[in-house]
Amino acid sequence: MTIRVAVAGATGKMGQLATRLIEAADDLELHAGLDSRAPLTALDGADVVLDVTHPAASAAIVEHAVRGGIPVVVGTSGWSADRIVGIERLVRDTEGARAVLFVPNFSIGSVLGTAFAALAARFFDSIEVVEAHHAGKVDSPSGTAVRTAELMGEARAAAGEPPVAAPHVDQRARGQLVAGIPVHSLRMTGLLAEQRVLLGGDGETLQISHSTLSSSSYEAGILLALRRAPEAEGVSVGLDALLELGLGAR
Template sequence: MTIRVAVAGATGKMGRLALDLIEASDDLELHAALSSKSELDEMLGADVALDVSHPAASAGIVEFSAGAGIPIVVGTSGWSSERIADIERFVRDHEEAGAVLFIPNFSIGSVLGTAFAALAAPWFDSIEIVEAHHAGKVDSPSGTAVRTAELVGEARAGKGPVAAPHADQRARGQLVSGIPVHSLRMSGLLAEQRVVLGGDGETLTIAHSTLSPSSYEAGILLALRHAPEAVGVTVGLGTLIGLDLPTAGGGE
């Protein structure tokens, strides 16, 4: 079976990567390549949509696709657990709605790093996240950092909040689920995340670095191939690779 894919954000870096993957694949076929000037109804007739557009445009794309019964894989940043909850209600209230898969990060290594941080979180009372991306990334914190912070918070639900002294000071980062998150945006970087956990006499650092966009390829293909059979709302690539993680949300 060939899966017809509509790509929203086709002119961006992730969009161009997706187009190359679709062209090289035997079971995927490009249905439409949408830019910011395209009409959303160009997605109609696709078996699955991929949203790698812009945070300001993503909500409209997701609502159109889901409302049209087209499953959509969302790789665009800016999706917090609260915004995802709105989409969950929309999908639940519309019987014919297409499934929505929110994938904050298509990198398998990044997903595993987040899972390791959630696993370690109950054992440490001091936890902070430092994430760094290229200068062109328009949002901060990153969706991956938001996802990680939310999962760390879920993992510590029975332990109480982390120790975050002087959180009122701007230099201490933005609190996400009670976790201080610090963002760097600068030339020379692609994507990095470090979760630093501190305990009595020790620290544990869980770090992941993205060195090439090729690290996203396996995750993109996995999500596109899974989407046509998906139901409801799925959050995170971890679900697709069998990781047992909480369902809190995020964006890349």
């Protein structure tokens, strides 16, 4: 069966990459490619919507897809846990609603890095995250960093561990607290995407680092999400939900 995909944000870098992948795949078909001027009704009739737009535009796209009974893969950053709760409520209350899969990062390596950080988090009381992206990325912290911090916080809570030691939280230079963990964001020309999780304990430190060197690292994750979305149910967060890594409650 051919899966018809509507790409919202088709003129952006991720949208162009997704469009090329869809057109090259035997089991996928481009239903519509939307730019910022296209009406949301162009999504109608698709088997899956891929949202790779802008944080300010993403909510309307997701809500339209949910109300229209179309599964949606959300690759747009800026979705906090609180905002996702609102989408969970919308899905529950909307007859015929289909799956919503939030994917902070389509890179398999990045997803594994987050999984390793969540595994390690309960063994270290001092944890910070440093994430760096290209100068054009408008949101901070990144969705990947938020997801990583939230999962580390959940892992510590599930193990009965206290919040991490984050002194001097009144100093903005010490990072934005996400799930009690300081997150530092860099936006610089010459970078694509990097994340380091630093964990400190008595007499030792551990670093879990991932670097994105090319947008080709997203290809396998995009294809996996598009192919699995039509059969998925409910709201899930992270590509790990499709890789069966067992991370988090969602």
